[in-house]
Each structure stands twice: as C-alpha cells, then as structure tokens.
Amino acid sequence: MTMSWQTILAIGSGGFIGAVLRAYLNGLISHKIPHDLPYGTLGVNLIGSFIMGLLIAYFMHTTIFSLHVKSFLSTGILGALTTYSTFAIESFFLLNSGHIALALANISLNAFGSIFMAGGGFYLAKYFLKA
Secondary structure: OOOOHHHHHHHHHHHHHHHHHHHHHHHHHHHHOOOOHHHHHHHHHHHHHHHHHHHHHHHHHHHOOOOOHHHHHHHHHHHHHOHHHHHHHHHHHHHHHOOOOHHHHHHHHHHHHHHHHHHHHHHHHHHHHHH
C-alpha cells in the first residue's frame, strides 16, 4: 500500500504537534507531581488513549472527515503524543535498577490504564453521539 503525499504530510504535521504537546504535558505533569514513578509518561499515555477512544467513536459515527484529517489526528497527533517507546525504556530502567514493584506498577498502570481510557473515551463519545 502506498500513501499519498497528502497523507504523509498530514501524519508528519500532526506528529510535530503531538511530539511538542507530549514534551510540554510530560514536563508539566512531572513538575507538578513529585514522583518515583514516571507520571508524566503515564499522563500522556492515558490522555492520548482517552482521546483516541473519543475520536474513533466519532469517526465511526460520521463521514465528514477525510482520510487525511483522520490520519492527522490519530496517527499524527496521537501517535506522537503517546509515548510507548518512552514507557518501555523507563520500565526497563526501573527493572534494571531493582525497583521491581515500581516497574510492575508502571507497566500495569500504563497498559491497563491506557486500555481503560481508550474504552472510556470510546463509550463516552458513543453515549453523546446517540443523543
């Protein structure tokens, strides 16, 4: 499958916005909440997952958005906003430094929390779209 240059541009420009937003939110959350657990990464993963659930439900409900807009928002912005590569290395460092309980908490909160938030966003959007 080949992508059009418009889709590539949509994903790339959304990725720029999402990456900057991730750095900002991660820093803001990390600064506001003293921690041993990387709450900044957790926060952006949960927020991004919730928004992804909202968007997918809305995309399923309407046909007003083009593939380019959908790609810009989901793959671009949210793909760059959520930080699973950061999550993976932070979990590795926690495990490697012997902080097993923190590592398991980080893994569980990110994995299950993100799934829960994606589902929550999806069902919240479906609820409001029925009205």
